Amino acid sequence: MFTHSGHRRSSVAFLVLSILLAIAMSLVSAVPAVQAAGDGTCYFTWQNPLPHGSIFYAHTNHDATHVRGVGQFGYACSTADGGGTWTYEPTGTTANLRGMFMLNSSTDLACGEQGTILKCVNGTWSTLNSGTTVTLYGIAGTSSLIFAVGAGGVIRRAMRCW
Numbered sequence: 001m002f003t004h005s006g007h008r009r010s011s012v013a014f015l016v017l018s019i020l021l022a023i024a025m026s027l028v029s030a031v032p033a034v035q036a037a038g039d040g041t042c043y044f045t046w047q048n049p050l051p052h053g054s055i056f057y058a059h060t061n062h063d064a065t066h067v068r069g070v071g072q073f074g075y076a077c078s079t080a081d082g083g084g085t086w087t088y089e090p091t092g093t094t095a096n097l098r099g100m101f102m103l104n105s106s107t108d109l110a111c112g113e114q115g116t117i118l119k120c121v122n123g124t125w126s127t128l129n130s131g132t133t134v135t136l137y138g139i140a141g142t143s144s145l146i147f148a149v150g151a152g153g154v155i156r157r158a159m160r161c162w
Helices: 009-026
Strands: 033-036 042-045 055-063 065-069 076-079 098-103 107-112 117-121 125-126 136-141 143-151 154-158
Touching: 009 154, 055 107, 065 098, 107 136, 107 143
Parallel strands: 055 098, 098 136
Antiparallel strands: 033 042, 055 065, 065 076, 098 107, 107 117, 117 125, 136 143, 143 154
16 A cells, blocks of 8 residues: 655655656657667667557666556557567556556556556556555655655655555
8 A cells, every 4th residue: 555655755756756857868759769870870760569659658678678668548568579569568547657667577567647556567467556546657666665756746655565
């Protein structure tokens, strides 16, 4: 169960927002791949699974070839070949998913609108109870303690409930 924690709100929020900023700076809504040309220049190639074109808000990279992304209308997909092919993963929600965190090599957490927090284990999604209905924008932590932050300064905390 996620609980309200007020005494470290600003430092945790700053940490989570810093992580989110770094992720956001690495994203392009089409989830592109960067390729180098022979002359050293880089260019982007289309990697977004066709034909849907949904907006992605967050992703996790498990390694150079395994990536999972989430976004608009609860859409989630993953690749195991560096973006050559993408697999749709039903999440069971239509809420926009705004943040992601890789818990370990097989488990990701995602958060979003309406207080949504989801857990994905090897491509299978399930819902966790956040205890709130406000939009959650970021989720991060360690293997034993997870924080989700959201609108109005909300901070939710979970200890080993996944």
